[in-house]
Amino acid sequence: MKRNKHHSPEIRKQQILLASEIVLLKEGIESFTIDQVVFHAQIAKGTVYKYYKNKDHLFAELAVKSVEMLYQYFRTAVADIESPIQKLQSVIKSCYRFYHDYPQYYGLLNYFERKEVDAVQRGRYQKISFELQSFIEKIIDEGKAMGEISGKVPTQSIDYIIWSGTIGMIQFIESKKELIPDLKVINQEKLIHDFALIITSGLRI
């Protein structure tokens, strides 16, 4: 550990975060421990606690990274698409793809959305979440302006409905894949596709 002695706080924090990601990927949220982070970062336990006061503080940082990754998925999803309705369909499907590609990061978002954490830890997470939210709301407003999406329901409500519905769908797939034997047959991607189709058709003028 001596070799880390002269590293700057920024480098140390990065080390700790990268080690945390390794632990998250290997162990998941449930079995995540600071001790494992210490092991992977090859850094003194006291140093970890100097920057992150507990597990939730680390999770908060990782959750910020997760939202940033999801945001990247969203941006890629809408590239080269003209129609706002089709953009929303593509965003919904990319959310499922993110869950599929990075279940641990997706789980962290979910964990973080529910859990009571203190305001400071929530601050940065909330900031980037709001960016994501306005990204979607801009698409909805664009659809309203182009006469593709009905003006009857407020934009924010539509955003909440798309977001919550998508989370509900993914949760259903996640919780039911063991219980409902025919869910594999129905095909998860097809189910998300149909959900995206139904919910966006309901937005049309």
Add this chain to the structure above:
Amino acid sequence: MKRNKHHSPEIRKQQILLASEIVLLKEGIESFTIDQVVFHAQIAKGTVYKYYKNKDHLFAELAVKSVEMLYQYFRTAVADIESPIQKLQSVIKSCYRFYHDYPQYYGLLNYFERKEVDAVQRGRYQKISFELQSFIEKIIDEGKAMGEISGKVPTQSIDYIIWSGTIGMIQFIESKKELIPDLKVINQEKLIHDFALIITSGLRI
């Protein structure tokens, strides 16, 4: 406790279940203990364990009762409605109303849907859940037959989408009511109404 000595197993089980409901209502799922059930049932601890091997076994019984209550809400919701689309809207809203009227029972359903419990405990719960499922699927099929609902998406998928979407919406309201200050302004019932409207419009031919 002497006065319980000669009661039949059926009466005892009913006593234990009613006491469990009291504990659930008073304490919620998190703080539920068998000891409190023993206290409210005024029955020996060994007697409780004779019929219910653990907390999850009791929860399974209560979850069956919860689904039965929800089913009753659904049946009331569709009474006197002709249009299948409107029936579905009404069912979605009644699901929210059930959550609103009986948050502990609703929470138990959610708890039970996620948790890994053994097959015997799940058996009765699954049976009544399937009844609920076919209740909704009958409405969807009726809508398809009447030319109100598009035949493009399989009935079972529509059922899953409505169910998961509704759970996602209620979960959003539940988790966000503290975090999003304007959610009270937006009005929870209006949000569910808009969700019901959007998702069912998306089903139309």
